[in-house]
Amino acid sequence: EADDTPSRPRQRVVTKGSNIPSHADTFHELVERYQLSSLLLSNLTTYGYTQPTGIQSYGIPILLQSRDLAAISPTGTGKTLSYLLPIMSSLGAPSSSANSDAGSGVRAIVIAPTRELAHQIHNECLKLAQGRKWRIVLFSKATAGTLADKATRDKVDIIISTPLRLVASLRSGGVELNNVRHLILDEADRMLDSEFFPQVEEILAACSHPNLQKAVFSATLPAGAEKMAMQMLKDPIRVVVGLKDT
Ligand code: ADP
Ligand code: MG
Numbered sequence: 001e002a003d004d005t006p007s008r009p010r011q012r013v014v015t016k017g018s019n020i021p022s023h024a025d026t027f028h029e030l031v032e033r034y035q036l037s038s039l040l041l042s043n044l045t046t047y048g049y050t051q052p053t054g055i056q057s058y059g060i061p062i063l064l065q066s067r068d069l070a071a072i073s074p075t076g077t078g079k080t081l082s083y084l085l086p087i088m089s090s091l092g093a094p095s096s097s098a099n100s101d102a103g104s105g106v107r108a109i110v111i112a113p114t115r116e117l118a119h120q121i122h123n124e125c126l127k128l129a130q131g132r133k134w135r136i137v138l139f140s141k142a143t144a145g146t147l148a149d150k151a152t153r154d155k156v157d158i159i160i161s162t163p164l165r166l167v168a169s170l171r172s173g174g175v176e177l178n179n180v181r182h183l184i185l186d187e188a189d190r191m192l193d194s195e196f197f198p199q200v201e202e203i204l205a206a207c208s209h210p211n212l213q214k215a216v217f218s219a220t221l222p223a224g225a226e227k228m229a230m231q232m233l234k235d236p237i238r239v240v241v242g243l244k245d246t
Helices: 027-034 038-046 054-064 079-090 115-128 141-146 163-171 197-206 223-232
Strands: 002-004 011-016 069-072 108-111 136-138 158-161 182-185 213-218 237-243
Touching: 011 054, 027 038, 027 054, 027 079, 038 079, 038 115, 054 069, 054 079, 054 213, 054 237, 069 223, 079 108, 079 115, 079 182, 079 213, 108 115, 108 163, 108 197, 115 136, 115 158, 141 163, 158 163, 163 197, 182 197, 213 223
Parallel strands: 069 213, 069 237, 108 158, 108 182, 136 158, 182 213
Antiparallel strands: 002 011, 011 237
16 A cells, blocks of 8 residues: 655655554544543643654544554654653543542653653653643653652653663563553654664563563664564554655
8 A cells, every 4th residue: 555645745654563553644533533632732832843744644533443563764754752642642630639530650661762852752742731730750860869759650651761771670660561551662663673672672572461562663674673663553544654755
């Protein structure tokens, strides 16, 4: 299946997989089809996100339908929002609140290869989460200390981290991942290479919840990384965005 995204004629989107949810041409469609909250929608508007990019219009419905996803889309096409929006839409109440329906503790993890990238993702996440009381933590040496306290740790909802930093916390017992429902590998070509894959495997092994959704995002996915991704993902949908006229 191949078709053009009407809103972004310069992007060509190709999808592959079973029962692919239809794409959304506007953010408002997500409100109607997936009960995206009006708060999230208004945060999008506040930050000037008026229309979804190609990867967003295809990727967001797929993730909102709890499917695993391999998303390949060029740098600068808005991959970050493609995974943050679905996470926030399905996260439920903050862990710190009494009526947390999805259970408490870390429920979403985003892994990125560098601190700088993790930092950017964290910033984007904070913007989008304005008005909600989720605790969104950028893992660092400093947070590892704070999270040694179990009461503090249990209030964390989302973790953004490099693989090394998260593995270090796992090994020291400074983080529990058994309630994680969403695991995202950003810049997946690097996350699935020989340098990082052992750490990714260790993180995966700790994410023991049966309803774990996994997704990988990358600008490119070389054959080796693609093979790893397909082994890791369950009945995945693959979305490839290409720029036209380039
Ligand atoms: P990628 O991860 O694909 O390289 P980013 O997620 O970093 O891309 O997004 C690139 C830039 O585009 C960021 O500045 C981001 O805020 C902006 N952006 C993302 N989605 C939209 C949108 N729907 N409308 C306008 N700007 C967007
Ligand atoms: Mg990115």
